[in-house]
Amino acid sequence: MSEIVNVENLTFQYKRGLQPALKGISFSVNEGEFIGVTGPAGAGKTTLLSCLNGIIPHYYSGNLHGNVIVDGITIAQSDFRHLANHIGTVFEDPDFQMVSISVEEEVAFGPENLGIPSEEIEARIQTSLEKTRISHLRDRAISTLSGGQKQRVAISAVLSMLPKVLLLDDPTSELDPIGTHEVFSAIKELNTQIGMTIIIVSQDIERLVENADRIFLLSGGELVLSGTPRQVCMQNEILERVGGRTPQVAEFAISLFSSLGRSLTEKQLPLNVADASILIQELFDEVEVG
Amino acid sequence: MEPIIHVKDLNHVYPNGTHALRGVSLTVYPGEFVAIIGQNGSGKTTFVKHLNGLLRATSGEVWVDGLNINEHTVSEMARHVGYCFQNPDHQIFCDSVEKEVAYGPKNLGLSDTQIEGRIQESLKAVGLRDLRKVHPRDLSKGQRQRVAVASVLSMHPAVLNIDEPTTGQDYQDGIDMLNLIDRLNQAGHTILFITHDMPMVARYARRVVVFREGEILLDGSTREVFREIEKLRSTFLIPPQITMLAYQHRDFYPETILSTAEMVDQTLMHLNRHLRKPW
Numbered sequence: 001m002s003e004i005v006n007v008e009n010l011t012f013q014y015k016r017g018l019q020p021a022l023k024g025i026s027f028s029v030n031e032g033e034f035i036g037v038t039g040p041a042g043a044g045k046t047t048l049l050s051c052l053n054g055i056i057p058h059y060y061s062g063n064l065h066g067n068v069i070v071d072g073i074t075i076a077q078s079d080f081r082h083l084a085n086h087i088g089t090v091f092e093d094p095d096f097q098m099v100s101i102s103v104e105e106e107v108a109f110g111p112e113n114l115g116i117p118s119e120e121i122e123a124r125i126q127t128s129l130e131k132t133r134i135s136h137l138r139d140r141a142i143s144t145l146s147g148g149q150k151q152r153v154a155i156s157a158v159l160s161m162l163p164k165v166l167l168l169d170d171p172t173s174e175l176d177p178i179g180t181h182e183v184f185s186a187i188k189e190l191n192t193q194i195g196m197t198i199i200i201v202s203q204d205i206e207r208l209v210e211n212a213d214r215i216f217l218l219s220g221g222e223l224v225l226s227g228t229p230r231q232v233c234m235q236n237e238i239l240e241r242v243g244g245r246t247p248q249v250a251e252f253a254i255s256l257f258s259s260l261g262r263s264l265t266e267k268q269l270p271l272n273v274a275d276a277s278i279l280i281q282e283l284f285d286e287v288e289v290g
Numbered sequence: 291m292e293p294i295i296h297v298k299d300l301n302h303v304y305p306n307g308t309h310a311l312r313g314v315s316l317t318v319y320p321g322e323f324v325a326i327i328g329q330n331g332s333g334k335t336t337f338v339k340h341l342n343g344l345l346r347a348t349s350g351e352v353w354v355d356g357l358n359i360n361e362h363t364v365s366e367m368a369r370h371v372g373y374c375f376q377n378p379d380h381q382i383f384c385d386s387v388e389k390e391v392a393y394g395p396k397n398l399g400l401s402d403t404q405i406e407g408r409i410q411e412s413l414k415a416v417g418l419r420d421l422r423k424v425h426p427r428d429l430s431k432g433q434r435q436r437v438a439v440a441s442v443l444s445m446h447p448a449v450l451n452i453d454e455p456t457t458g459q460d461y462q463d464g465i466d467m468l469n470l471i472d473r474l475n476q477a478g479h480t481i482l483f484i485t486h487d488m489p490m491v492a493r494y495a496r497r498v499v500v501f502r503e504g505e506i507l508l509d510g511s512t513r514e515v516f517r518e519i520e521k522l523r524s525t526f527l528i529p530p531q532i533t534m535l536a537y538q539h540r541d542f543y544p545e546t547i548l549s550t551a552e553m554v555d556q557t558l559m560h561l562n563r564h565l566r567k568p569w
Contacts, residue, residue: 039460040460040461040462040463041430041431041432041459041460041463042430092458146330146331147330170458173457173458174457174458175330175486176329176330176486177329177486177526177527177528178329178330178526179330180486181526203459203460203461206531243460243461243462244460244461244462245461247531248489248530248531248532248535248550249531249532249535251550252532252535252550252553252554255550255551255554256553256554256557256558259554259558260558260561272531273531273534273535273538276531276535277535277538277539280535280539280542280557281539283557283561284539284542284560284561284564287561287564288564
């Protein structure tokens, strides 16, 4: 597997910031990985994404140390205009991102600005809309769409630039349950079907655990935990200490086993209702046999 | 007891023809803590905006705190019903926290001493006493939301309607906000809050009203409503993980489970009962 993102000893302090927003962060991400980033407000999650997509240092200046390489490009020394071909970003509020009246125009906007021939643009529009399952919305006015639909238009508009890495900054926090489901399924499909590398910031720990290969927990500008969902959830005390939480079923299993005076292995830790259901059944079976 | 909210056969048709509420009836008694859930477009916000006159019924009756809404203006109703917007920035417009909180009482024509008293008690209730001179712009979103609540509290409303108090916040800020609302409820305010956050509903609400396509689909205690898995599923709502887990083993868990602590207790009880020797 080849490495697509490499962050080394990254520290950043905003010009007016009283202390660094990011402190000595290092990690790498392989092509095709699905990374979930979580942590409390003010942890540095959005700042981290801004360092990956070049908003820092190209738009926000400050004190930047360390190195960020995405798709072979050293971000700080790159030409910001060309970064969108390598890394795309979807923000929390889709209305903040949209510049066009219709879905088609929005998805065509990026490639048009690059001066790409119109046949090629047409092909990109079709593929981008198909990948987020909104081909049927192509001629609609954006203002008439639901939140989940708008957010998928935002993802399509980014996909039409053919990026290697997709960043999403809490894309479902303003959505209802249907919209949240639509957006997470679309992202998961991009990841599994075409191997798109995903880095998503979210407070929705249940969805992150269900979808991500690895989870990064940020707090106070530091990367305090990283690992598979199971590894991270086993550290529930650290998660809770920084104001986060584990999925309810994991919290239940950890608490139950501790009350029983038994140890719970990482492999036994349930991450969804189906896993937890099997665990309960096993306990009850054991009692009936014993 | 007299109801504090009494809505009968409420219909609302927007100017564009959207029939947003279809014959909604709801009675709420003083001191209740009600969660209103449903997808966007199901009528939740349209409904609560009728309770202080921000929207007027196309047909039907709305009574709040003994007043027929149709006979009163929005500013008259503000003394009876507070409405906190989903986005505090849609609500806050003054350049300091204290001015924002004083705005309502000033318009009531209260004396300076009375206004000062209202500022102090409202900011104390939301835990922002130290920040009264600060510009709301310089506060975090969670703090701005508290300012919005304080500015509504300063009108001494009997009913508080709070639209999505945890949206866009991290877990701890969400908990802090609901704890604040819970304290206000214990102090006697009737609470209606709109939310998509099912674990928060399970943890705080005593009653749940589910909207679907402009109608009330379910209305009951939190335990009753979270038992109706199939009906909830019909409008794409899923109770919290722990509630679903217990429901899948409902032979063992006859009551609706609302928290992991309850689930641990019930499971231990069950295991101990069936063991010859307790763990």
